[in-house]
Amino acid sequence: MVVGAGVVGAACALYVARAGLDVVIVDRGPVSGGTTGAGEGNLLVSDKEPGPELDLALLSARLWTQLAEELGEFIEYEAKGGLVVASTPGGLTALERFAGEQRAAGVVAEPVHAEALYELEPRLAPDLPGGVYYPQDRQVMPALAAAHLVRASGARLLTGRTVTAVLRKPDGTVQGVRTVPGDILAPTVINAAGTWGGELAALAGVTLPVLPRRGFVLVTEPLPRLIHHKVYAADYVADVASDSAALQTSPVVEGTAAGPVLIGASRERVGFDREFSLPVVRALAAGATRLFPFLADVRAMRSYLGFRPYLPDHLPAIGPDPRVPGLFHACGHEGAGIGLATGTGHLIAQLLGGKTPDLDLAPFRPDRFPDEEGE
């Protein structure tokens, strides 16, 4: 059983079902009701430094490419590539050095200098020194992706059902979950509850310190294709990796198949505060218009926010929980959940099928965080 009908839960359901198991998905809300519904749809390798998360991203990218053959047209899948832009020569040097490290880890990263930059994106602000192009970056529409993964999995979907307890047998192994209408029994429970993964873990009696990291997105009026790739400023990578609770913003801009341009990205740790923040949205608009001056005359039609699931070391929790046999975790992907969903689902399916996972899961161990003091 998968708890969480967002993109990670949906991917787990798909791969586990295709490995031959019966799957039921439970969510207190609708499909894509959490972070997935507020996502931009980034499938990125470009923003990840070499390490376990990048390895997971490369695995996930290969799997997404395969899935795109069967689902791509339904989920606005675009193999558009990402363009990271530096605003100063010093920034470009640092970016190219970073790209070199990524290349060594298997990422395709092509330096782009001045004129070539404007061939790729004619409407960028003038006089930028250059950037790096990552052809492996992709985009999907996240809510559609989750919904279609769920459907393709054939899993039984139970929405609007809040889990109130994780049921355990006398020997401590998982037996299922309790929801308001009734209990659902299953020997395996996968915690794909994203930003609420810590709450679900607590119901099972264990700690998983997932915290919300709020982000806003701006959506413009529909436009013809004026921005061709995912384009973002080089400081985005530093923001993702930052531990700061304070507001971090850095421009991320892309067109969509449907027409509107999406503008991000902001990160703050303010709990689950859903109040609209003009200063944050102002910073997003300012960053976007600095990158693409033509956007100054384009209208923002709406803005929405979401809460990324953030774990202290910026790596998700993937794998069995040694403290609760039968409980698996697949959550805490911060802002990379859409991209990393396929790899996560695939690894979980391998584990449940008794196979050796394609990646070393030690860095993702759910019990790697020290328990809170004074328990």
Place this chain on the structure above:
Amino acid sequence: MTERPHLAVIGAGPAGLAATVAAAAHGVRVTLLDSAARAGGQFYRQPAAELNARRPQALHHQWRTWERLRDSLARHVDAGHATHLTDHHVWFVERRSDHFTVHALVGPAQEDPVEVRADAVLLATGGYEKVLPFPGWTLPGVLTVGGAQAMLKGSLAVSGRTAVVAGTGPLLLPVSTGLAAAGVDVVALVESADPKAFLRRTRAFAAQPGKVAEGAQYAAQLLRHRVKLLTRHTVVEAHGDKRLEAVTVAALHTDGRVRPGTERRLACDTLAVGHGMLPHTDLAETLGCRLEGLHVHVDDEQRTDVPGVWAAGETTGIGGADLALAEGHIAGRSVAARLTGAVPDPRGWATAAKSRTRLREFSAALDSVYVPPACWTDLITDDTVVCRCEEVTGGAIRKAVTGLGAGDVRTVKLLTRAGMGWCQGRMCGPAVAGLAGCELTPSRRPFARPVPLGVLARAGEAEDDEHR
């Protein structure tokens, strides 16, 4: 003399005007912001000045009430206690530590930013029409009942020669007679409500004899203009190639289903259709005001639950112009008392309070009569466009509901794009909720109007810089 406290009133319809004059008369400085060139809102929409209409009252009701409000506003403006900012499109009200900042867009293309600071805000943002879709409703020539009235009142314009007025609600009568008086051949008034339903609410209606008499006057005018009145009927389809040419209407069973075999075709080039009204609540919702159902919650003084924010008129619940006047007056008096540190004395507005109670009862009674036909979703075919902006069909929405498990308006939006266009779901919301089988809940729209990114990039920045 101490400086007057400053109130920003958003919306210059009946509620906003009543609030402005009441507050200005009791010690408050008022800035009245409105998106139109002239005050009046929808109900008192005035013809454009350059049309030099010498008899605008021919298009209106309760003209003297309007004249009194208009003249009172002018007096307060002359005395320096009120400022009327026209052509100001408010997109956001920002709550700051000790005041509010109203963000508006001005200019012919609504591109230039204006920020107005005030000690308190009164939201009188009104309402807009609800229209439930049917095949052909997107044809040019099909418009809302209120839209037909607005074009007539504001621009002295009509879209064609032969009209059908349809749907349900108290607006159908005055608009039918208004169009007829303006020279349009109104072929039929097609009302889905059951006239017998009025008999079940006699107490509430008897308490408003003026309104009942008004209704009788309309009925007489319909007769005079030879407008066929078809009750318990609905439009099932609009026909035409590039524009409207005819509609098919049919009779309804008591359970709301169409009675087969009763269809008849009415040739027309204009269809004015509407199924009631919905309140504008975007500014209130973003400020954090509690909403009850689809409207803003207020107490007996018209205060929302956010300190410093009042609300009056349709935004607190659809109820018509007279109710808006009463609520606006009470709100203005309450603001004046609360902002000047006086103890509010409800006896000072007892008459308005009594009106408010009676009119709310009357409006609730009307709501129980003017209910759209129960099976209206059956009219929506899989090919019928439901979300006009993004052209999402009934079929696509049904697929999301049955095939992808969408059970609420937001999820349908995410999976089909219904509600993601320019109007941000204002028009299609009720239909999407109906097709998803759920209640319509208010949307979150931090931008009450589309905002140029260049404006957004600097919004509120100057004020933030002052505090550094």
Place this chain on the structure above:
Amino acid sequence: MSPGSPQNLADAHPEPAFTVTLDGREIVAVPGQTVAAALWSAGVTSWRTTRVGATPRGVFCGIGVCYDCLVTVNDRPNQRACLVPLHPGDAIRTQEGTGHDD
């Protein structure tokens, strides 16, 4: 003015009419009327086609809420015709798709 017209009903005496253009051809506009009203008077009820189905649209809600009546005025796309007042010499253009020369 024929009997039974809106101008007649309200006893309107508008200031002198002027011309504007619609897709290059001249039409008459009455001062004070919006783009939508002037187009109606010229017998035009649709002035844009939609992005997906290329279907014609004109006035729907008439009060600036539905954004169906979008039109290009003086090279500015996506103006609500029911709100924008006309001035002498204004150039109105029908628009397609996003309004931004797709």
